[in-house]
Amino acid sequence: MKIAGTPYRTIWRADAAVEIIDQTSLPHGFVTRRLATMEDAAHAIRSMQVRGAPLIGATAAYGLCLALERDPDSLEAAYKTLLATRPTAVNLRWALDDMARVLRPLAGARRIEAAWKRAAESCDEDVALCESIGRHGLKLIEQVKHRPVNILTHCNAGWLACVDWGTALAPIYMAHDAGIPVHVWVDETRPRNQGAYLTSWELKSHGVPHTVIVDNAGGHLMQRGQVDMVIVGTDRVTANGDVANKIGTYLKALAAKDNDVPFFVALPGPTIDWTMDDGRDIEIEERAPEEVTRIAGVQVVPEGVKAANPGFDVTPARLVTALITERGVCPASREGLLSLYPEQRAKARA
């Protein structure tokens, strides 16, 4: 996507290093950052300079490249370090496994160039997946009669969460570009405000009309008929269609169901965890309490007061109208997913 007229991706190779957009500097500053070592990449993931399931995967893949540049025999150690950076996004493991599958058969020195090649391919594939998600999601937006089409989204599942295009926002960008009047309700998404900071920045940069709301407001807007559809991204979809996503997604899904508002989840295939039967057992990352107790550096609770900070929740498949994938739209169910990914039938049954 373009920033002030210049096309960008969220991550790219720069000689023997990698560059990223530092998302912790947004929306007030636009800063790119050079990752020279595997530890830089791990830190970028942990500190959420990069975030979003697909981009976490891409950064981990490039992290392996950086490790191998230093030491061609460090594959297994780097794999472990990178895998431990964030627990919930399944794309992280997927991207690392994909790299390892290509690299393990190769002798030490030959791994380096193969790693860079595969990481770059993987990024290109992610862009293609997102573009395809956008095309399938666009058809759902086209079906809405109301003008403008009011779409609510939670957190950031835009191009900043991926390599380009985004998942949940890809259909919105395509609808906007196709001349369909759209308006996006952007949940601010406490505690890290990815909606207020990132989604509104993306939408503003692209010129898509939108309004920021607190996370508390979406239910009320649905009750009053001001939301035509919800589209969110996801960090992991289990084999039965349960959806792990940013904390608070579940509440919006409940409100959508209660008000007959279609609730869509956009995802690329690698976000599906075929090894998990349902979402009840997904490990939910517990993040630092300071993300809750301090906002923009200001203490917002009395001194000494405790906070809890679960980063994600699980929306049961029964609340999801449909999944939007690069292969098409399907019901959020085992059979729905297998209809699009029949090659996984054996794995899902295991």
Added chain:
Amino acid sequence: MKIAGTPYRTIWRADAAVEIIDQTSLPHGFVTRRLATMEDAAHAIRSMQVRGAPLIGATAAYGLCLALERDPDSLEAAYKTLLATRPTAVNLRWALDDMARVLRPLAGARRIEAAWKRAAESCDEDVALCESIGRHGLKLIEQVKHRPVNILTHCNAGWLACVDWGTALAPIYMAHDAGIPVHVWVDETRPRNQGAYLTSWELKSHGVPHTVIVDNAGGHLMQRGQVDMVIVGTDRVTANGDVANKIGTYLKALAAKDNDVPFFVALPGPTIDWTMDDGRDIEIEERAPEEVTRIAGVQVVPEGVKAANPGFDVTPARLVTALITERGVCPASREGLLSLYPEQRAKARA
């Protein structure tokens, strides 16, 4: 309740003026403020130096006293000004009507003393109502087997929202004082953070164990069995049991229903709007967008981005397990309410 050992109410007479705890200074400072004129009282309500449905009513009653002190013939003008300060809380109108009923028959000069007398009585009555709500709610907490009893609350319906005791928090204080181990999940309650600022300050001051969470987190905690009950306050309950309360309450009620967690609403009789059949038509205050776009003085969205800021939502009676009033606990329904307030049967039928 006590602050550092000294018993306080949220509002009290001081000669020909009124003093309040300035709630916009909490939790980091404790400031009392002198209201010398009716306009001071109106400003205190508008700017949320005082907030909470019962306390808004008490402040409006004292606002009339201040107006009459200056001009004994200013009753009707002051009534209008004060009524327009906040649109959603029904206690505001109730308190003003109660005062007007007493004062209208009296000649100008005699009104002054009668006004002070009635406002003080009204405060004492509010304290008695809250204490009684506490006693009835305590029985519900006593029925929970799990220890500690995990109670989730939204916004602030503690003693800071009333004259003393609180509504939703009164049963919690009584349970704690009775030696029942309780733990409170405190929704931070964006955009004004009344949970993080006020509820956590109250609970800390009284020594009640609690943990602050973002508004997004409650559903997840319920899914994982970490909430035994929800108790919230309300700004207006319609004759059928629909509940207007701080924006986001509806989302928590949906999650409670979805997880079989009892959802209770605590309220004094004056919060019931017998003239409204249901909550669909309640006017929802749209507050300033800056409450969303700036947190603690810091801009959290890109420059020029719009925000919407509805202050309340309506939780349909079907999601409410029971109402806790000063007269006892009843189903959230027309018949439930009339069983406790049979004298309203004629009004509710009209």
